[in-house]
Amino acid sequence: MLWLLEEIGLDYELKSYERDENFRAPAALGAVHPLGKAPILVDDGLVLAESGTILRYLEQKYSDGRLVPAPGTPDRPIHDEWLDYVESSAGLPVMVTLLGGMTGGLPAGLAGFTAPELTKTLTFISDRVTDRTYLMGDRLTLADIQMSYLLSALRHAGQLKAYPVLIDYLSRLEDTPGLKKAIEVGGPMTPPAER
Ligand SMILES: N[C@@H](CCC(=O)N[C@@H](CS)C(=O)NCC(=O)O)C(=O)O
Secondary structure (H helix, E strand, O other): OHHHHHHHOOOOOOOOOOOOOOOOOOHHHHOOOOOOOOOOEEEOOEEEOOHHHHHHHHHHHHOOOOOOOOOOOOHHHHHHHHHHHHHOOOHHHHHHHHHHHHOOOOOHHHHHHHHHHHHHHHHHHHHHHOOOOEOOEOOOOHHHHHHHHHHHHHHHOOOOOOOHHHHHHHHHHHOOHHHHHHHHHHOOOOOOOOO
8 A cells, every 4th residue: 555655646644553462453443443454544434445446445545546557448348357355365375374373273174175265376477467567567466566566475485496486476566666665764575584
């Protein structure tokens, strides 16, 4: 969200909430939105707590259309599929894998289900950016912004070692002025990489 705010050049106030020792959000965040998870956007009395919805909302309200393919073009639903894919189909095996790493390992049955799903997911994304600068080609879109956190968390957990294309793609994202500024303002997406 911070990256998009920087990309659009909007004025905003950033409120940070410290995580507890288990990396959970504090109860105070639950007072802002019942889900109590980051990111949360508060704008004109509206409170949103799902990152894809926040990106779409900010883009539609404040941007000039350059961060999404034009409505009505075939690229638009393909873009939207990528945008939704990140926190839904891709998010499941990624989060289960990351949680396994944070909690002493997954039970064998769950690990057996998750490992091939993760491979399928990372191969799918890697194939997409093998011959593209960004997910939709030469232009950065909301889908790339949404993808950045997932890949950063995976790289930090050492899960991208077999995917040099994804490491390069993430580096391209990190080289954009918008993400650089967002990291300057909000800190790194994840602690320094364990590549
Ligand atoms: N699907 C949600 C996921 C939100 C989410 O899980 N946020 C994490 C950020 S790492 C969080 O706040 N975790 C702390 C907690 O759940 O207590 C989105 O995309 O916004």
